[in-house]
Amino acid sequence: MEFTELRLESQPRRLSSDAAGKDRRTSVDKAVCVLKAFGDDANVGVGVSELSRRADLSKSTTFRLLAMLEKSEMVERIGTAYRFGPAIQSLGGQDESSRRHDQARDLLTPFLADLFVATRLTVQLAVLEGQHVIYLNKLEGHQRLRTPSRIGGHMPAYCTGVGKVFMAFDPAAEADGLRAERHRWTPNTIVDEQALRVELARVRVEGIAHDRGESLETLNCIAAPVMSRRGVPLAALSVSGRADAFRPQEHEHTLRQVALAASRAVARFEARLAAA
Incomplete structure (x- = not known):
């Protein structure tokens, strides 16, 4: 009986690293x-x-x-x-939009500071870039609040208080935001188009936008527009707090006052630029 012919066939074949798909x-x-x-x-x-x-x-x-x-x-x-x-x-160079952002931050940070002094809560200054908001500045107390935002960071407009401000008061921003793919960041995120349209209509009536745990479930936020002379927001200011402790009605009046003062400063600044 000859078994030698079967000996090699009974051994498992070893694959080369390429054949095994080694990365x-x-x-x-x-x-x-x-x-x-x-x-x-x-x-x-x-x-x-x-x-x-x-x-x-x-x-x-x-x-x-x-x-x-x-x-x-x-x-x-x-x-x-x-x-x-x-x-x-930070690797990219400064373009024209970056210079505009620097200009807005320098002009409006004193009003952000006023808002912080009045509320002692986390306050933020944001502008719109396409379908996202960019946070130009942020002031916090000694007890840091967990938020998805950071200075220079981006967030989708549809799920943030500051983003809803831009969408509510700028038709072009609203159209852009409604075209965006909407991801459900939390169970509270508004992703349905009709529900978002209703929310934006409410913002236009009240002048205040809310983020009710939509970007982070443990965070609530209110925001108000800083208007330009063109009648659309140049920027937005917001106040944030822990969802289980934040009482937005206690800070809405202050936010409106500070945003109005900031809007007047923007109008004066734009008038000077137009006259130059």
Whole structure:
């Protein structure tokens, strides 16, 4: 009986590393793939599972790379999602919109300080850029409030108090915001178009926009517009607090007063520019 002919066939075949699909990318290559995977969601936020799928990496590898990028402030964690951090956003040069933002921040920060002194709560100054708001400044007390915003950071307009202000009082911003894909950040986020239209109509009547745990479930916020001479918001001011303790009605009058004073300062500034 001859068994020798079967001996080689009975051994399992060893695959080459290429055949086994071994990933030959370096750690730097993989980190770059993760950053590229953010795509148009870089300022909004993407979950680890989705990033790993886009970058064609395992979830554990993606999580490890994100932890490394977070230490260097290239990305930052917002709840269970990640977005670009301050380090990567500071790499670009200053363009015209950046200069406008600097101008608005310099003009309106004194009013933000007035709002903080009057409320002793977290207050924010924001402008609109496309379908997102950009936070130009933020003042907090000694007890930091957990918020999804940071200076220089972006958030979608539809789920924030400041964003609703722009959408309510600027028809172009409303059209842009309604065209945007709306992600349910929390169970409270308004994603239905008709419900959002009703909410914006209420903002136009009351002059105050609310974020009732829509961007972060534990956070409530009220916001008011700082109007330009064109009759649309140049910026927005907001007051935020913990959802279980914040009483918006106690701060609405103060917010309206400060926003009105800021709007008058903007009108004077724009008049000087027009006369120059």
